[in-house]
Amino acid sequence: MESATWQKILDLCNRLSNVTYENLTKIIRLESTGSATAARNLDDSDQNDIDTWMGGGTCFSMTWHLYQSLRDMGFNPRLVMGHKRKERNIHCALILPDADSDFLFDPGYLIFDPLPIPLPKPFGAGEALFPLVPNSVRLVRPDMDSMELWTGGALNGAGKLSSPMKLRFEYPVAGVSVEEFKQHWSESFYREMMTYPVLNRLDRERGVQYYYQKGNLVTRDANGSRMERIAEPERVEKLSEIFRLSPELVSKALGILSK
Secondary structure, eight states: OOHHHHHHHHHHHHHHTTSOEESHHHHHHHHHHSSHHHHHHHHHHHTTOGGGSSSOBOHHHHHHHHHHHHHHTTOOOEEEEEEETTEEEEEEEEEEOOSSOOEEEEGGGTEEEEEEOOOOTTTSOSEEEEOOSSEEEEEEEEETTEEEEEEEEOBOTTSOBSSOOEEEEEEETTOBOHHHHHHHHHHHTTSGGGGSOEEEEEETTTTEEEEEETTEEEEEETTEEEEEEOOGGGHHHHHHHHHTOOHHHHHHHHHHHHO
16 A cells, blocks of 8 residues: 555544543433434435534444545455344444555444554464554454454563453455445444443543543553543533543433433
């Protein structure tokens, strides 16, 4: 791939890294439209301009934006679904084929670096470690048809992980059609995680991740994680500040969830 083209891809990933992963927009859109398809179509209409998003989006919004943007650049990426334990099609990402190596893009898991996908043994190493901060990533290829995403803590000065690797998702690398992807996207509006706020933001420059769920804020950096409880009277102000969302959006979504 030409260096100028690769730089355009990296610039796209950098822009997307400034978007907060959040389900508040999704909750508001579902409540205002009354159906998952209508809510998803509203997201479709804005996906090519990050600045028009109400706030951020979940893995489906972010992956769809990346998919459309890469298609506009002349590429042919594949949408892939992620399975977790007994939960199927709970996550999504995309694979970009290239002459030298296929690349995994997983913005929904706050991985904003294109990761070269290893070949399974005996054709390749079978796995590859990427020492990102604050979460290291390992891709494992058991065979040609599947891939596993593992994450753990950052590497310390001794070359050891600050926390052990955990299996996050399994991906069939063949991918799914746009129609199937949108079907899983619509189904995601009715999953259990839509009954409480989930927010996730990565400060790539400082190497800090902020994750909020069910009243608890987890801050993770190269030294490890710490958790704090955000009191209800302070939630709108603090969540707005930490996750760079408007207070009105946070307040509206929390109001919907409290009904």
